[in-house]
Amino acid sequence: MGVDFSDYDNDGRPDIVVTNLATEVYALYHNDGNGLFSYASLPTGLGAISSRSSGWGVGWEDFDNDGWKDLFVAQSHVLDTIERMDPGLRYKEVPLLARNVGGKLERVTLAGIGAVVGRxxxxxxxxxxxxxxxxxxxxGDRPAVLRNRGNSNHWLAISLTGTRSNRDGFGAKVKVNGQYAYASSAGSYLSANDKRLHFGLGSAREARVEVRWPSGKQQVLEHVRADQVLNVKEP
Structure with missing residues (x-):
């Protein structure tokens, strides 16, 4: 029901994650290049932590700013009677937050929220x-706002302004200290995200930024200070 495109293993190619109904596991397709994808749900650990869940909104974001994109999924089944048919499944579910540890996914605990009908x-x-x-x-309820309490890691957010390209810079490919992201406001199921690109820097206090604009123009910024929103205008 949900899908997101993002480079989860920092190899420069966007990968695909798809949420499914319970017992089907969530599908992660690793971009091998040359238009080919390989099924990566099992080797990354995603299959093991999603086999009994039903997912909707999904997204890759570096929640702990360590330089690796983590995974969040809003979860719940479609049938409010599912527990009568399968006692091992639940209509309401706790959202999934999985930490990305060098390309392997580990489920972590979310504080402050229990089982809900997430969408x-x-x-x-x-x-x-x-x-x-x-x-x-x-x-059937109010939206849930999950505030990230953070840690001591550094970060960089990038706001793009196109001149020859579209005004928002959508379609631009941005590289920061070996991480890649594509500019877009598109989200997953019935959602749209902040158009600023967010990069976790870990212990690094500065970054090298490369932008490839949709127009084909390339731009490089050296020694960019961490912990700021950087406004980048297409030259």
């Missing part, structure tokens, strides 16, 4: 503290 999920730094927060829609 949409949108991502952005709501309080401008340098850590990505989450807004999740809940069927």
């Amino acid at each position: 949409g999920a949108a991502f952005g730094d709501l309080d401008r503290d340098g850590f990505v927060d989450i807004v999740m829609t809940v069927l």
Whole structure:
């Protein structure tokens, strides 16, 4: 029901994650290049942590700013009677947050939220503290705002302004210290994200930024200070 495109293993190619109904596991397709993808749900650990869940809104974001994109999924089944048919499944589910440890996914505990009927999920730094927060829609209830409490890692957010390209810079490919992201506001299920690109820098206090604009123009910025929103205008 949900899909997101992002480079989860920092090899420069966008990969695909697709959420499914319970017992089907979530599908992760690793971009091998040359138009080929390989099924990576099992080797990354995603299959093991999603086999009994049903997912909707999904997104890759570096929630702990360590330089690796983590995974969040809003979860719940479509049938409110599913527990009568299969006692091992649940209609309401706790959202999935999986930490990316060098390309392997490990489930971590979310504080402050229990089982809900999750649907949409949108991502952005709501309080401008340098850590990505989450807004999740809940069927029949108010949206849930999940505030990221953060840690000591550094970060860089990039806001693009196109001149020859479109004004928002959508379609631009941005590289920061070996990480890649594509400019877009598109989100997953019934959602749209903050258009600023967020990069975790770990312990690094500066970054090298490369932008390849849709127009074909390439731009390089050296020794960019960490912990700021950097406005980049197409030359």
